[in-house]
Amino acid sequence: MARLELSNVSKSYGAFDAITDVSLAIEDGEFAVFVGPSGCGKSTLLRLIAGLDPISDGAIRIGPDDVTRRPAGTRSVAMVFQSYALYPHMSVYDNIAFPLQMERRSKGDIRQQVEKAAGTVQLSTRLKDKPSKLSGGQRQRVAIARAIVRKPKIFLMDEPLSNLDAALRIEMRTELTQLHKELGATMVYVTHDQLEAMTMADRIVVLNGGRVEQVGKPMDLYHKPVNRFVAGFIGSPPMNMLRSKVKAIESEYYSFEAAGIGTIVIDGLAKRLKVGEEVVLGIRPEFLAPHPAGSEPLVKIGVVPRSVERLGAQTIIHSAIEGQNFTCVFAGDQAVEPGRDLNVYCDAANIHVFDAAGTTVGRN
Amino acid sequence: MALQNSTSRPIKTVSFHQTWSAYAFLAPALVILFLSLLLPAVATLLMSFTDVSFLKPTNFIGFDNYIKLFNDTRFQQAVGNTIHYTVGVTFPTMVLGLLAAVALNQNVPGRIAFRTIFYLPVLTSLIAAAVVWAYVYEPYAGPLNGVLTRVGLPPQPWLQNPSLAMNSLIIMAIWRDFGTAMIIYLAGLQDIPNDLYEAARLDGAKGKDIFLRITVPMLSSVTFYLLIILIVQTFQVFGAIYVMTQGGPLGSTETVVYQMYQTAFGYTEFGYSAAMSTILFLTILVFSIIGTRIMRRKDA
Ligand SMILES: Nc1ncnc2c1ncn2[C@@H]1O[C@H](COP(=O)(O)OP(=O)(O)OP(=O)(O)O)[C@@H](O)[C@H]1O
Ligand SMILES: [Mg+2]
Numbered sequence: 001m002a003r004l005e006l007s008n009v010s011k012s013y014g015a016f017d018a019i020t021d022v023s024l025a026i027e028d029g030e031f032a033v034f035v036g037p038s039g040c041g042k043s044t045l046l047r048l049i050a051g052l053d054p055i056s057d058g059a060i061r062i063g064p065d066d067v068t069r070r071p072a073g074t075r076s077v078a079m080v081f082q083s084y085a086l087y088p089h090m091s092v093y094d095n096i097a098f099p100l101q102m103e104r105r106s107k108g109d110i111r112q113q114v115e116k117a118a119g120t121v122q123l124s125t126r127l128k129d130k131p132s133k134l135s136g137g138q139r140q141r142v143a144i145a146r147a148i149v150r151k152p153k154i155f156l157m158d159e160p161l162s163n164l165d166a167a168l169r170i171e172m173r174t175e176l177t178q179l180h181k182e183l184g185a186t187m188v189y190v191t192h193d194q195l196e197a198m199t200m201a202d203r204i205v206v207l208n209g210g211r212v213e214q215v216g217k218p219m220d221l222y223h224k225p226v227n228r229f230v231a232g233f234i235g236s237p238p239m240n241m242l243r244s245k246v247k248a249i250e251s252e253y254y255s256f257e258a259a260g261i262g263t264i265v266i267d268g269l270a271k272r273l274k275v276g277e278e279v280v281l282g283i284r285p286e287f288l289a290p291h292p293a294g295s296e297p298l299v300k301i302g303v304v305p306r307s308v309e310r311l312g313a314q315t316i317i318h319s320a321i322e323g324q325n326f327t328c329v330f331a332g333d334q335a336v337e338p339g340r341d342l343n344v345y346c347d348a349a350n351i352h353v354f355d356a357a358g359t360t361v362g363r364n
Numbered sequence: 365m366a367l368q369n370s371t372s373r374p375i376k377t378v379s380f381h382q383t384w385s386a387y388a389f390l391a392p393a394l395v396i397l398f399l400s401l402l403l404p405a406v407a408t409l410l411m412s413f414t415d416v417s418f419l420k421p422t423n424f425i426g427f428d429n430y431i432k433l434f435n436d437t438r439f440q441q442a443v444g445n446t447i448h449y450t451v452g453v454t455f456p457t458m459v460l461g462l463l464a465a466v467a468l469n470q471n472v473p474g475r476i477a478f479r480t481i482f483y484l485p486v487l488t489s490l491i492a493a494a495v496v497w498a499y500v501y502e503p504y505a506g507p508l509n510g511v512l513t514r515v516g517l518p519p520q521p522w523l524q525n526p527s528l529a530m531n532s533l534i535i536m537a538i539w540r541d542f543g544t545a546m547i548i549y550l551a552g553l554q555d556i557p558n559d560l561y562e563a564a565r566l567d568g569a570k571g572k573d574i575f576l577r578i579t580v581p582m583l584s585s586v587t588f589y590l591l592i593i594l595i596v597q598t599f600q601v602f603g604a605i606y607v608m609t610q611g612g613p614l615g616s617t618e619t620v621v622y623q624m625y626q627t628a629f630g631y632t633e634f635g636y637s638a639a640m641s642t643i644l645f646l647t648i649l650v651f652s653i654i655g656t657r658i659m660r661r662k663d664a
Contacts, residue, residue: 050566052562052566072562072565073566073568073569074568079562079563081559081563083557085557085560085562085563087560087563087577088582089582089584098564098577099567102567102568102570102573150568
């Protein structure tokens with residue numbers, strides 16, 4: 001187990017910068033999740049940590065050691081691939097034993113370690129089978145057992161659940177979290193599924209275009225996104241974004257003219273905005289309610305529901321404001337009819353304000 | 365791969381009309397197949413039970429040709445020579461082909477040039493190649509002995525010495541065939557997912573371990589395929605022997621097919637030659653069946 005530290009890591013393929021100046025530290029025993037849209041460089045970053053690709057610039061430290069120039073396989077890092085990358089010609093036993101055989105351990109020792117790892121992932125009865133005879137979830141477990149058996153300092157996992165069906169994915173999610181607790185290992189987990197990130201991570205690293213947008217605990221990212229990208233990426237359904245302009249400023253009260261809505265008054269902004277400045281107001285769908293509730297100033301928004309999903313525990317209303325999707329999630333079952341005008345309410349304290357550059361305007 | 369096709373599919377009910385038009389489309393191919401393969405094969409089989417020859421009237425003689433064949437020491441020598449040739453060509457060809465493929469699959473400079481050079485012998489006409497090699501092996505003026513004498517070694521009668529001639533033919537065949545093995549192995553190497561190599565590297569495997577534990581086993585179906593086609597091909601060697609040694613010296617390069625040719629067209633014993641041909645055919649059939657069986661089992 002060890003701490004992982006990246007300092008100013010960059011990677012380019014020819015003229016293309018896949019990773020630009022990434023610095024972050026993942027603490028000993030932490031479950032860190034890299035999340036971001038497709039092509040943002042998650043896999044690339046993982047491969048740099050593993051040593052599968054050389055880095056163009058910067059340094060990587062694992063524990064006290066600078067491993068930047070060390071080849072893969074000598075960094076004490078294990079990786080679970082999205083494709084599992086099981087050796088198809090070897091039995092489950094040999095797949096799990098392979099890393100130990102490469103260390104030239106004794107037969108008895110290997111057998112003991114493999115059986116223990118197989119027990120941990122509940123595969124003790126399938127050791128003689130070839131991977132092709134296993135289900136997706138079982139193959140996944142073999143890949144995990146092959147990683148565990150090496151007792152690595154860091155576990156890397158690249159979208160390990162993406163090939164599984166929805167039910168199995170949720171089950172494996174819990175199992176992986178459990179496994180992390182049991183092993184107390186440092187894990188770096190890649191996903192493009194923000195829900196997976198939210199449920200599993202101690203800390204989330206949001207990547208976009210090869211750069212780190214924000215690092216933080218799931219609830220920090222949810223409540224205090226540093227910019228519009230993170231705000232839009234974390235949370236499901238995504239945050240509603242409203243194009244607006246600063247209309248007037250009266251002491252600490254800011255009035256915004258939101259296209260298609262009207263005036264919205266927000267107080268307690270930390271940064272001085274100028275009258276006439278373009279901003280984006282962000283409202284999470286689940287912070288909208290069908291009745292006025294919460295503290296003043298309250299914001300009232302008129303919408304025309306296009307479709308309504310009544311799920312029992314929630315009611316999801318889809319509408320559009322000025323051509324932009326506008327979604328509301330109400331708690332409980334609400335009898336909302338599509339096509340009929342509806343007023344929804346939101347506590348102004350729950351509205352996020354982003355300046356023209358997309359940076360969050362903080363609160364006092 | 366060519367050998368691993370039709371697995372058993374559920375039988376569908378097809379309308380008479382569809383079946384009929386399917387056969388109509390197949391008909392030209394079937395006719396050609398019948399005339400060029402099936403008809404001669406059946407004729408050969410029938411002939412092998414007769415003593416057909418130019419010299420005397422034809423009689424049906426049952427299994428006499430086969431009984432004679434099993435006691436024929438010349439035929440036994442030809443079988444021995446054929447096995448010598450097959451083993452001598454097949455294994456070195458595969459090993460060299462594999463090594464060349466692995467080397468040229470890497471990002472080494474000039475790999476396209478090397479691939480082309482190694483594959484060129486495959487494209488040369490067999491007869492032309494045999495003529496050139498006959499010159500290379502020529503005992504007095506040949507370049508090979510020229511090189512030997514220059515480095516102070518005694519010149520060798522490559523094709524004239526009964527204990528050297530077969531090996532000389534084998535060397536030429538390896539030169540000609542290993543390009544094929546290389547190309548087939550290269551295709552096989554492309555099919556191995558890169559993930560596996562990366563996983564193996566992370567698992568601490570080095571070059572030799574990766575080669576022996578990942579590359580070689582992942583190529584096993586390609587290897588079986590090559591083994592079978594090389595065995596079947598070398599069993600039927602004829603052209604090089606016809607051009608370079610005519611089966612000599614002292615019958616040391618007389619293979620089954622060359623003896624078949626001699627028996628039929630040299631001694632006009634067509635029936636006896638047909639029996640040899642049938643035996644060879646059955647042997648090749650057995651190897652092909654074993655080959656397809658193994659491949660199919662590996663796929664399952
Ligand atoms: N070997 C390579 N050569 C050139 N470009 C590459 C190479 N590997 C990755 N890239 C580029 O780097 C960028 C990041 O790729 P990466 O695979 O890390 O994305 P990702 O975040 O893992 O995406 P996904 O969620 O789709 O897996 C992509 O634009 C990709 O095209
Ligand atoms: Mg990826």
